[in-house]
Amino acid sequence: MQITPEMIAAFRADPLMKAFVDATKWPDAVITEALCEADTETGSSRWGALELTCCNFKWRGMKYYAAHWLSTNFGSLGAGGTPNPEARLNVAEKSVGDESISYRVPQMMDAGTDWLTYTNYGQQFYRLKKRAGMGAKAV
Template sequence: MDITPDIVSAFRAYYPGFADADDWPDATVTRYLEEADDETGKRWGEYGARGIKKRGMFAFAAHRLVLAKAADIAVANGGTPAAPARLASKSIGGESASFAVPTPSAAEQERYGDLLTTIYGLEFIRLRQRAAMGGVMV
């Protein structure tokens, strides 16, 4: 499907954190919405005002945008983009904090890849499980 300016606008309205076109250029948002369309096949139904495909596309695109932004920041700071990981603990000076971070099994890591690393990826997984339920009309 063609990703139109209306779809980009709908994405920005759905996830207001991506509303700033200077931080999130239209071309970049369009690119990840195109990827999201590819990730959401026939089982997701048609793109529509309230459909699961729309929400799945938006969640997947937001996930990819966040990861791309993190990679851009790493490069801008002279680093190399790394595979995302969840923070389990952090120490600053004499203070430290630990977080309850579930560790996915090897099978889950293979099945979900980096989708487990953002709230948008987790939402995409939830929607993908719903889209997989039931039969498909052809």
């Protein structure tokens, strides 16, 4: 899909995406990349066709995924900062007295889903993703 200036403007105009309004901090090229990533995540027919309206399922999913992608990769620094190369993992910790241990817990959820729980945007996308996967699929 071609990410258009109208899509970028609609993304920035959403009241829930106020963190990404500043075009200096978040240049169009970075927003375009985030929306492109979001398009691939919402590419199945279960998401429906894209329309730039507030009630469009695919557009809502794209906005939430793009916002999550931007937040986890750049944080509040914006695109001028260095992308965060570290992955968040499911971790359990146990402390007894002056000793403690931390370890990876793979049983909680897979790493891709866990990554989505890192921000509110990702949690909203995960909720929509579960809805997209429900029910029968016409072939």
